[in-house]
Amino acid sequence: MAIFATENQLVFTFGILGNIISFIVFLAPVPTFVRVWKKKSTQGFQSLPYIVSLFSSMIWLYYASLKPHAFLLITINSLGCLIQSLYIALYLFYAPNQTRMATLRTVVVLNLGGFCLILLLTHFFTNRLVVLGWICAAFSVAVFAAPLTIMRLVIKTKSVEFMPFYLSFFLTLSAITWLFYGVFLKDIYVALPNIVGFMFGVVQMILYVVYKNMKTSSLPQIHVPAAAKLPQQKPTINVGNLIIAAAQHHNNNDNCIKDVPAAAAACAVAATCPLPVARGEGLDGVSDQEVEDGVEDAAAGVVDVETGYLSQFMTQPAPVVKCEA
Known part of the structure; x- marks a missing residue:
């Protein structure tokens, strides 16, 4: 047949x-x-x-x-x-x-x-x-x-x-x-x-x-000075408008800055460094929870450093950022 x-x-x-x-x-x-x-x-x-x-x-x-x-x-x-x-x-x-x-x-x-x-x-x-x-x-x-x-x-x-x-x-x-x-x-x-x-x-x-074995990353390496070397007042990392990028990305807001490599790196620092983060200017319209979500997403390596949007294609955490307490 x-x-x-x-x-x-x-x-x-x-x-x-x-x-x-x-x-x-x-x-x-x-x-x-x-x-x-x-x-x-x-x-x-x-x-x-x-x-x-x-x-x-x-x-x-x-x-x-x-x-x-x-x-x-x-x-x-x-x-x-x-x-x-x-x-x-x-x-x-x-x-x-x-x-x-x-x-x-x-x-x-x-x-x-x-x-x-x-x-x-x-x-x-x-x-x-x-x-x-x-x-x-x-x-x-x-x-x-x-x-x-x-x-x-x-x-x-x-x-x-x-x-x-x-x-x-x-x-x-x-x-x-x-x-x-x-x-x-x-x-x-x-x-x-x-x-x-x-x-x-x-x-x-x-x-x-x-x-696959390349170590190069488009995210800049940021070194945060040791707390002991800072003035007597409680040290903070003021990421200002850089945090808002990740926060707004988290809420699907397209009206945010597109210079994301610096923003993503700053957010990664803020999320992994023991120093407290100052909200700074430019965050008046963003809630604390939104900032926390944005920082969490950036530190988890889900910020697309090319387009500035959260990326479903990223499978590895963001590069390790040097940070001293």
């Missing part, structure tokens, strides 16, 4: 592997959302990656429903829609009102409006599977190209803290399995974007090997 042909067996094998590996990739943000749940706050994490991933799963699910013998594409993208929807729902539950409304607008525009537009456009084509296939392929290439900003940051900072190896590895493995699935299924729209994904994944792992 045709179903037991070698070619069909290979399609089935790589499809199953692709489902398993893609499921692992879908679970990668779980630690992020565990932290959101524990903190009862989104802490500056961005919802856009999950919204985009949901949209990608939606259009691939639509494509797979029109294509014969694409059941394994249906299973993984159905699962993707479910998991990403749960992430977005949890994000909306804990996000501040302003961020929640912005996220809802994005979901309505992209996931509802964008998907309905694709449904409408493809309805008028007799070969809508071809049109939809190219839309899916183009969108997938754009998604695979997103880590270019992270790779640039790794090269600039000579640090891989923004690019966890396990995630790059599984994304590359996923691209390989779906590439072969597309090849054996004779589906160029599945195979083509995964060629791009495979190349970007290999480059990411090469960068990791090159920079």
